Amino acid sequence: MKRIAESTVRRLSAYLRFLEEFEAQGHQTISSGELAAQGGATSAQVRKDLSFFGSFGKRGLGYSVSALSSSLREILGLGRQWNVVIVGAGKIGAALAQYEGFRARGFNVVGVYDEDPARVGGTLDGVVVRDQRELEADIARLKPHIALIAVPAEAAQALVDRVVRSGIRAILNFAPTPLMVPEKVTLRSVNMALELEILSYALVNADD
Amino acid sequence: MKRIAESTVRRLSAYLRFLEEFEAQGHQTISSGELAAQGGATSAQVRKDLSFFGSFGKRGLGYSVSALSSSLREILGLGRQWNVVIVGAGKIGAALAQYEGFRARGFNVVGVYDEDPARVGGTLDGVVVRDQRELEADIARLKPHIALIAVPAEAAQALVDRVVRSGIRAILNFAPTPLMVPEKVTLRSVNMALELEILSYALVNADD
DNA sequence: ATTACCTTGTGAAATCATTCACAAGCCCGC
DNA sequence: GCGGGCTTGTGAATGATTTCACAAGGTAAT
The missing domain is CATH 3.40.50.720 (NAD(P)-binding Rossmann-like Domain)
Known part of the structure; x- marks a missing residue:
């Protein structure tokens, strides 16, 4: 896989943190815009960051909060101790x-x-x-x-x-x-x- | 003055730290290459970083350790409490x-x-x-x-x-x-x- | 004073990162 | 099943940062 910029990894980690909060609030889906609003990023940046690792969203709808959380944990290597x-x-x-x-x-x-x-x-x-x-x-x-x-x-x-x-x-x-x-x-x-x-x-x- | 990148300021701070050490060892002058070797930067980067703020070196010789330290402290706002x-x-x-x-x-x-x-x-x-x-x-x-x-x-x-x-x-x-x-x-x-x-x-x- | 040798300062080039902009895809209501 | 309305994924464009490369300027030895 192409080398990923550290700034991207840092943001992924921030996205994950917010997704967990958002999930606790009972939301099922989230758009790149909502995810971006949190950490001062732009929606395009969120989508670009994720695109390095695959396609996680549904057009017209956004991202499944739980599925994206899992994917990010997987990407970051946090599915373990x-x-x-x-x-x-x-x-x-x-x-x-x-x-x-x-x-x-x-x-x-x-x-x-x-x-x-x-x-x-x-x-x-x-x-x-x-x-x-x-x-x-x-x-x-x-x-x-x-x-x-x-x-x-x-x-x-x-x-x-x-x-x-x-x-x-x-x-x-x-x-x-x-x-x-x-x-x-x-x-x-x-x-x-x-x-x-x-x-x-x-x-x-x-x-x- | 043109806006300076945060990465530049961060490096200036690192240069200063090393200059202080280097001064304590009794050195009078230092080249951009020596200064760079420390923090994994390149000599060109050191010179470029400094060039945003002025000309501090002497061609053929390098930088005066004490003068550059003072200049960096001044630039970083460290000449005060x-x-x-x-x-x-x-x-x-x-x-x-x-x-x-x-x-x-x-x-x-x-x-x-x-x-x-x-x-x-x-x-x-x-x-x-x-x-x-x-x-x-x-x-x-x-x-x-x-x-x-x-x-x-x-x-x-x-x-x-x-x-x-x-x-x-x-x-x-x-x-x-x-x-x-x-x-x-x-x-x-x-x-x-x-x-x-x-x-x-x-x-x-x-x-x- | 001349020569040989270094090192700076800096435009230009290259690389890296972000933002733009839009086609493609999906949902939902009818 | 079709159309309207959103939102993704992604090339292309822009912007930022780093590296290159070299002329200019200085030192020091002879």
Whole structure:
């Protein structure tokens, strides 16, 4: 299949979220226009996004809410459970470990790791914080699919290397630093200070 | 000035971060190629990004690390302090309130708000959690520039409306829901579950 | 001062993403 | 079964962003 733009995948995910709400409200069908109105997209964009993956609608009528939800879950790989390890049990790691939004969408936190003995052995939302030295052995045993990196910038690359070497193929990084991964590994980064800097830019250039 | 793409601003911010590191290592000058190598950009992209704002380099030599850092800080509006209020003192709000990366870059948390009486009065990294009912009065008094929204999805829009009505012009949203703001307000969203879903998509489509 | 060598700044070209616009298809009422 | 009214799916057009490629300008060594 042709490579799909990340912006498209991001929107599909947003469509799915709204479809679930819409379904809960008892609606059977939805048009591209209604779906678009939600996230600021256009109806043409919704149709184009979906067209990369097939034909899901009925002309004149729109899309079946439940059928489209299923298709999107299938496309996004959400018809299954994903196991996640969190590396770093500081403020951010702890918040992530306890974030309900992950489990709600099929992402299971199966391990949280830290190197600080003061944190090891503590429990976060039912998951015990384990010693970072166990990381390799645990990844080999639990075969998690995704690693969340929530350690200081200086430590991040070394830990990414370790989880990659242990077989992890997808990483979500919260450390404010660029990271290198082999091509076969997918890396995404969330950088909160950077988001604030973009706001800062917007504020000083508000009069454009 | 011509409107600058968000992707450009994002990269400028990344360049600045690396320049600061590079400066700490004692380097005087840097070429567009060295700067690019960092974040996976190309040298042409670095030069193009900078060219939107002026000429900062010397042909044959590169850029002065310190001069370029200053220019970027100026462009991004980082030559000053920004005051930030955090709405929501749950897991994520608390983690944000205590995140050192913000203060380090000139973003001062001047207030944290929650509606849960059990949280009000508590203290997070020196900042006392205040009652959400004080929000309007405090914004009027403290004139913060930026609001971070860290409340459940259902509550987010109402709180955004409140901070916007109180005069906030820039919002960073952590609630997993789309939000509406007037045109004059800049809104950015960080959606962690959505990031995981993009990884999920990448994992199921790894063989492309 | 001249030469050899680098690196910038920037139009032009290429690529990527979004929007337009409309034929084709489907539902529904009659 | 036919016609009116909607809405999809999709090429074509537009717009945005990235990459290319090279003239222009600077350094440094001799």
